[in-house]
Amino acid sequence: MYRALVARYPYAHAELDFETPLQLLVATVLSAQTTDVTVNKVTPGLFARWPSAAALAWADRAEMEAVLKPTGFFRAKTNSVITLSQALVERFGGEVPGRLRDLVTLPGVGRKTANVVLGNAFDVPGITVDTHFGRLVRRFGWTEETDPVKVEHAVGALFPRKDWVMLSHVLIFHGRRTCHAKKPACGACPVSRWCPSYGLGPTDPAVARKLLKFELAPGVTELPDPPPGPLPDEVRE
C-alpha cells in the first residue's frame, strides 16, 4: 500500500513553504484550522517583516495580527508566535532546537509539530500523526490505536526509519485528496484492492473521481493523474 501511494503521489512533500527551521516551526503553528495554501500566502510577508526569532518575539502585536488575519484565529496565533519566539530566544539562543525532547518543551509545540520540523527541516526521521494519518492507518487496518503517540509507535514498528517522513507525506496527501473523512473516493483509490475499508465511500469510478480534491497553490498545476486504474507492474507484484 505504501508503494502504491508513493506511485500515486511521488511529489508528496511538506506543503508548507519554508527556508529555515524557524520558518517551518512558525508555519506549522499557523496551519492549525486552516489550509497550508493559506499559510503559504501570509508567511512571506511575516518573515520579511520579522526575519528572526528575536524580531518575532518583540513584534508589535496589532501589526502581526493584521498580517495573520487571513489564517483565522489570528489573535490566538499572534500570541502563539510571540510566546514561542520568546521561548526560543530565552532558552535556545533564538535557534530552533533539533531534538524532539527540546522541541516539545516549547509553548504550543506537541509531538506532531515537532516531528514535522524534525523530519522536514532537520532530516531526522519522524512520523507525523495528524488527523489524516490517524484516520487512514485505522482504515487500512495497520493499527487500532487512537492515541497519536501510540499510533506513531505502532506504525513506526511496521516501516524502516528511512521511510517515515515520506510515509507521513503520502498518507497526509492521500487523506487530503482521496480518502476523505466523510466521503472517501474508494472507486478512484490506488490502494482499494488492499484496503479493508473499501466501500466506505462510493466505489463507482465516475462518482468517486468527482470527489477527488486537490489543494492547488496559486500558479501550481497539480492534477489527479495518473488516473485510477491498473497499478504499475512493480507495485502490483
Ligand code: SF4
Ligand atoms: S479504499 Fe476507500 S477507505 Fe480505503 S484507502 Fe481507499 S479511499 Fe480510503
